Amino acid sequence: MLVKLFKQEMKAKGRVMLLIYEVLAAVTLLIVMVGIYNQHVQSRMSHIIYAVSGAVYLITIPVLVIIAFIYLCVSFYQSMYTAQGYLTHTLPVKTTSILNIKIAASLAHMMLTAAVVFVLAVISGLIIDRTVVYELWHMLGPAMQNIYEQTGVHGAVFIGSAVVMMFLGCLDALLLFFAGSSIGQLFHRSKGAWGIAAGISLYYMSQIISIFAAVLLAAFLTEKYSGNLSDLVILSWMIPGTMAVLGFWAVVYYLISRVIVQKHLNLE
Amino acid sequence: MSILLECSRLTKRFGKREVLKQIDLRLESGHIIGFLGPNGSGKTTMIKIMNGLLTPTEGEIRFCGGSIGAESKKYISYLPDQTYLNMNQKVKDVIGFFKDFYEDFEEARAYDMLEKLKISPDEQLKTLSKGTKEKVQLILAMSRKARLYILDEPIAGVDPAARDFILNTILTNYDPQASILLATHLIADIENILDEVVFIKDGKIVRHSSVDDIRIKEGKSVDAYFREVFKC
Numbered sequence: 001m002l003v004k005l006f007k008q009e010m011k012a013k014g015r016v017m018l019l020i021y022e023v024l025a026a027v028t029l030l031i032v033m034v035g036i037y038n039q040h041v042q043s044r045m046s047h048i049i050y051a052v053s054g055a056v057y058l059i060t061i062p063v064l065v066i067i068a069f070i071y072l073c074v075s076f077y078q079s080m081y082t083a084q085g086y087l088t089h090t091l092p093v094k095t096t097s098i099l100n101i102k103i104a105a106s107l108a109h110m111m112l113t114a115a116v117v118f119v120l121a122v123i124s125g126l127i128i129d130r131t132v133v134y135e136l137w138h139m140l141g142p143a144m145q146n147i148y149e150q151t152g153v154h155g156a157v158f159i160g161s162a163v164v165m166m167f168l169g170c171l172d173a174l175l176l177f178f179a180g181s182s183i184g185q186l187f188h189r190s191k192g193a194w195g196i197a198a199g200i201s202l203y204y205m206s207q208i209i210s211i212f213a214a215v216l217l218a219a220f221l222t223e224k225y226s227g228n229l230s231d232l233v234i235l236s237w238m239i240p241g242t243m244a245v246l247g248f249w250a251v252v253y254y255l256i257s258r259v260i261v262q263k264h265l266n267l268e
Numbered sequence: 269m270s271i272l273l274e275c276s277r278l279t280k281r282f283g284k285r286e287v288l289k290q291i292d293l294r295l296e297s298g299h300i301i302g303f304l305g306p307n308g309s310g311k312t313t314m315i316k317i318m319n320g321l322l323t324p325t326e327g328e329i330r331f332c333g334g335s336i337g338a339e340s341k342k343y344i345s346y347l348p349d350q351t352y353l354n355m356n357q358k359v360k361d362v363i364g365f366f367k368d369f370y371e372d373f374e375e376a377r378a379y380d381m382l383e384k385l386k387i388s389p390d391e392q393l394k395t396l397s398k399g400t401k402e403k404v405q406l407i408l409a410m411s412r413k414a415r416l417y418i419l420d421e422p423i424a425g426v427d428p429a430a431r432d433f434i435l436n437t438i439l440t441n442y443d444p445q446a447s448i449l450l451a452t453h454l455i456a457d458i459e460n461i462l463d464e465v466v467f468i469k470d471g472k473i474v475r476h477s478s479v480d481d482i483r484i485k486e487g488k489s490v491d492a493y494f495r496e497v498f499k500c
Contacts, residue, residue: 004368012354079354086352090319091369092342188282267321268282 001093002101009105013075017109020068021116024061028120031057035128061117068113072106073177077195081185085267095261103174103254110170152232153239161239168246175253176202182260188268202256206249217241270332272297272416272447273318278327280313280471287313289471290327295447297415300438300461302479302490303451305468306498311451312349314468315420318449319346332415342371345414349421349451351401353393359404360389366408378411381437399426406434410441417448423457431457455491465490467497 031053038050079088080102088098125133144155153161180202184195217237225233273295280288288310295301305311316322317329320336331340353362359382366373382389385403393401402425409417419438423431431454439461442448450458465482467475474497475482479490486493 001369008365008368015356083348083350083352084354086319086321086346086348086350089321090341090344090346092338093369094338095320263323265321265323267316
């Protein structure tokens with residue numbers, strides 16, 4: 001049943017997400033064509049067009065990623081807390097399973113979006129100017145070695161940590177919205193507005209508490225290492241510390257959503 | 269006859285407003301029950317609690333002895349009073365969805381009803397009229413072999429000719445061992461098919477009896493009795 005639900009979720013969101021991926025691909029194709037034209041013509045005008053297109057491309061990609069994120073959030077809200085929720089919550093599945101599946105499907109789409117952006121960027125780079133991509137690739141080894149020498153952290157661990165943090169960051173952002181909208185539906189009027197207000201409040205609350213925790217940690221480390229904090233020490237605390245903070249807030253937002261969906265569902 | 273649904277001291281408050289007040293109700297299998305009351309009397313709130321869409325403030329509700337949850341939803345077929353389907357889907361997609369999730373859903377019966385109503389399975393839901401969307405939703409609800417059908421205002425949004433079809437659909441597609449709870453204020457249209465009535469007024473059950481009982485004891489039709497009880 002849960003596999004079916006996951007498939008349905010992926011399918012339901014898939015149509016719009018596919019459209020976003022198609023737009024991403026089309027925009028990338030456009031910049032590739034302009035890049036190839038620029039290489040062949042090499043005029044001042046072609047350089048200007050290429051520069052402008054590049055700038056537009058760099059703006060378009062994050063905008064499309066934000067659109068994808070907003071769509072996933074709106075889709076969650078509609079299927080859980082509007083009239084569509086009548087169907088969602090009358091399925092013979094535990095409410096927590098429904099929530100978990102929706103989180104998993106949204107996260108899968110976010111990761112897929114990141115993967116599509118990465119792959120398109122690499123492909124466009126290879127087509128327009130493969131030497132830059134090869135150079136970047138060759139620079140990666142020495143860069144990793146440099147990181148290891150400076151901090152003692154292996155390059156693979158560093159990249160892995162960055163990927164995990166990106167994953168946790170996406171999960172955090174999604175769950176923040178889910179928790180906010182879940183709080184909003186507890187109200188009897190203007191549920192959407194209350195949901196946004198709750199989301200903003202949760203965000204600021206988490207930022208204040210996280211900064212406070214970071215300051216406390218810095219004070220503790222300064223005390224522990226008598227002011228001789230090396231890059232290695234800072235990094236060895238910063239990476240797991242950031243992951244722990246992201247993970248902690250993800251758990252908090254998840255629990256808020258779960259308790260509300262499970263015990264206080266309010267589809268007035 | 270077994271007890272399908274049982275509520276005791278069921279109360280629901282929205283803020284300070286008490287919508288349902290200490291409701292005690294027991295529904296048995298094998299009946300068509302009219303859940304009757306004027307607008308704002310608490311019918312829909314009560315139905316939403318039965319389906320797990322709202323949580324009661326106080327009291328208890330049980331279906332076949334268990335609480336409302338994933339298990340009860342296997343056996344309750346619900347038709348809401350508004351359009352709840354994703355409008356970007358085709359009719360056949362929704363039928364596929366119901367087939368996937370409800371073990372008691374009979375696909376052939378759904379397609380048969382669609383054919384009788386001349387609704388194409390390939391139509392996008394958003395292109396259908398409001399009345400046709402309601403018919404699709406009714407088909408989905410009635411194509412299940414459920415133990416309890418809860419139909420919230422199934423005939424409110426359709427023309428009189430379609431009402432006859434809908435009532436006929438309800439009558440011919442439900443298992444006699446099951447029960448139907450029909451919430452409406454269009455009593456004259458459904459009176460003939462009812463076995464029992466539950467009158468709800470200002471969040472309280474004011475009468476729960478058989479239709480024959482009302483006719484014999486009150487000497488009038490359910491519709492006439494309703495008008496008397498709920499006179500403004």
